[in-house]
Amino acid sequence: MKIAISEDCTQCGKCVRICPQVFEPDPLRVSTPNGLIPAVFDEQVVDAARTCPVYAIVIINRVELGV
Ligand code: SF4
Numbered sequence: 001m002k003i004a005i006s007e008d009c010t011q012c013g014k015c016v017r018i019c020p021q022v023f024e025p026d027p028l029r030v031s032t033p034n035g036l037i038p039a040v041f042d043e044q045v046v047d048a049a050r051t052c053p054v055y056a057i058v059i060i061n062r063v064e065l066g067v
Pocket residue numbers: 005008009010011012013014015016030048051052053054055056057
C-alpha cells in the first residue's frame with residue numbers, strides 16, 4: 001500500500017497511536033516511510049484513515065491479493 005498525508009493533518013496523533021510502525025510524528029505533519037508499506041499493516045492503516053478526524057490520510061493504492 002502507498003499512502004500520503006495531506007496538509008490538512010492537525011497532528012492529533014490518532015494514527016500514530018493506531019499504527020506507530022507506519023505513522024511518525026513530524027514537526028509539520030505526520031510522516032510515513034518512503035516506499036511501499038508492508039501488507040501486514042494494511043488493516044491498521046485503513047483503520048487510521050477512517051479514524052482521522054480530517055481525512056488527511058490518502059490511500060494511493062492498495063495491493064489486493066489476486067487482483
Ligand atoms: S489522524 Fe489524521 S490529523 Fe491526526 S495526526 Fe494522523 S493524519 Fe494527522
